Every structure is written in C-alpha cells, then in structure tokens.
Amino acid sequence: MAAASVASALLAVTRKNPVHSMLWVLTLFLHVAGIFLLLGAEFLAAVQVIVYAGAILIFYIFVVMLLDLPDEEARPRFGKHWPLAAAVGLCFAALAWLVRAGTGVAPAATRLAAEGPPRGGLSAIGMALFGPFALPFEMASLLLLAAIVGAVVLARRRAAGP
Amino acid sequence: MIVPVGAVLGLSAVLFGIGVFGFLARRNIILMLISIEVMLNAVNLSLAGLSRHFDELRGQILALFVIAVAAAEVGVGLGLVIALNRNKPGAGVADLTKLKW
Numbered sequence: 668m669a670a671a672s673v674a675s676a677l678l679a680v681t682r683k684n685p686v687h688s689m690l691w692v693l694t695l696f697l698h699v700a701g702i703f704l705l706l707g708a709e710f711l712a713a714v715q716v717i718v719y720a721g722a723i724l725i726f727y728i729f730v731v732m733l734l735d736l737p738d739e740e741a742r743p744r745f746g747k748h749w750p751l752a753a754a755v756g757l758c759f760a761a762l763a764w765l766v767r768a769g770t771g772v773a774p775a776a777t778r779l780a781a782e783g784p785p786r787g788g789l790s791a792i793g794m795a796l797f798g799p800f801a802l803p804f805e806m807a808s809l810l811l812l813a814a815i816v817g818a819v820v821l822a823r824r825r826a827a828g829p
Numbered sequence: 830m831i832v833p834v835g836a837v838l839g840l841s842a843v844l845f846g847i848g849v850f851g852f853l854a855r856r857n858i859i860l861m862l863i864s865i866e867v868m869l870n871a872v873n874l875s876l877a878g879l880s881r882h883f884d885e886l887r888g889q890i891l892a893l894f895v896i897a898v899a900a901a902e903v904g905v906g907l908g909l910v911i912a913l914n915r916n917k918p919g920a921g922v923a924d925l926t927k928l929k930w
Contacts, residue, residue: 685859708877791886803894821908
C-alpha cells in the first residue's frame with residue numbers, strides 16, 4: 668500500500684493531462700486512508716475518504732473542467748528549473764528521513780499501542796474533540812466560515828458598478 | 830496488526846518530497862495546489878503514525894484540523910484561480926506577471 672501510494676503520487680505530479688493527475692491523486696488519497704486504517708485511526712480514514720476524496724477532489728475536478736485547459740498539452744508541463752526542483756524535493760525527503768533516523772523513534776515498533784484497545788474510534792475522537800480540544804474546534808469552524816466568505820468574494824462576478 | 834512507525838515516517842518523508850517536487854516543478858496553478866495537498870497528506874500520515882506510536886489521540890485531532898485547513902485552503906485557492914482565469918485565460922504561473930513591478 669505504501670508502494671502504491673508513492674507510485675500514484677509520482678504519477679500524479681508527472682502526468683500531462685490534469686484530469687489524469689486528479690485521478691492519480693484520488694488513488695493516493697484512498698491508499699493513505701487505507702494506511703490510516705492500518706494505524707488504527709478509523710475516524711481519520713473515514714474523514715480522509717469523505718472530505719478529501721469526496722469533497723476536495725470533486726472541487727478540483729469541477730474547476731479543471733470549468734477552466735478547460737486546452738494548452739496544457741501543448742506547453743512543457745515543467746518549468747525550466749525542474750532538475751533544481753527535483754533536487755530540492757530529494758533534499759526535503761532526505762532531511763525528513765534523517766530526522767526519522769535521528770529521533771530513535773524508528774527501532775521501537777508500536778508495541779505498547781498494540782496491546783491496549785484500539786484508540787482512534789469515533790467515540791474517543793469525539794470525546795477529545797469536544798472536551799479538551801473544544802476551542803481549536805471552534806476556531807476551525809471560524810476558519811472554514813472565513814474561507815467560504817473569501818471564496819465567494821473572490822469568485823464573484825464583478826458588480827456592474829465601479 | 831503492527832505497523833512500524835519508522836516505515837510510516839519514511840513513507841511520509843517520501844510523499845512530502847514528491848509534493849515539494851511537484852509544487853516547484855509544475856507550471857499549472859491547479860496542479861501546484863494538488864501538490865500542496867500531497868504534502869498535507871504526508872504530514873497527516875506522520876501525525877497519525879506518531880499518534881499510534883505514543884498511544885496519544887492528539888496527533889489524530891491535529892490531523893483532523895489539518896484536513897479542515899486544507900479544505901479552507903482549497904476553497905480560497907480555487908476561488909483565486911477562477912478569479913484570475915476570468916481576467917486572463919490560462920492557468921500557468923508564467924502568465925501571472927501582473928504583480929511584477
């Protein structure tokens with residue numbers, strides 16, 4: 668599943684047709700949801716499928732179809748500096764990998780987590796979300812409201828006046 | 830089923846690198862936004878893995894907030910893309926030189 672997600676991410680950033688790229692990103696999201704399930708985060712997996720694969724990706728596909736990019740195929744899909752970009756991406760990945768090796772987290776598998784009852788179910792998440800995390804939750808709702816208003820203002824057709 | 834957290838963090842690192850590469854190399858604004866989504870997914874993956882490793886729920890809560898922020902970012906970003914496209918068709922970053930001084 669990890670290999671499949673890496674492959675689909677690579678295909679997603681390298682395909683020429685934006686719609687194909689969207690579909691590869693969809694497979695990436697579904698694989699990441701499967702990894703969430705393996706990690707015992709069932710609610711997170713459900714949110715991943717519903718919000719990411721269901722809502723966000725549909726939004727992207729709508730915009731791609733709306734904009735109707737005809738010249739994407741004709742132009743080079745990467746900039747001139749794409750080897751530099753690849754180097755920077757490799758550097759980031761190597762840095763994260765080194766940090767992973769340095770923290771000492773890596774050798775110990777999740778031994779203590781495997782014994783207890785599975786966390787990450789709906790009730791545990793809900794209790795935590797409305798208990799100690801109530802204030803960030805409300806702030807997230809405020810942020811989403813601001814995003815809705817901002818998107819409407821940005822995408823609105825200019826009024827007839829000045 | 831026991832998933833080693835090191836493997837999860839390694840996968841997260843690789844996905845984040847792919848996202849950075851896509852963001853820097855693509856010329857289409859929409860695909861740059863998609864690369865940002867790939868990066869956010871990598872971060873969510875590492876959050877979930879560490880939350881499992883330390884038997885904490887905070888990582889998953891944080892991942893939920895990351896998803897909410899991603900939704901907000903997508904809304905505003907695509908609104909910007911539509912607004913730009915109305916003024917000037919074409920979604921390449923090379924076309925957007927209006928803010929250049």
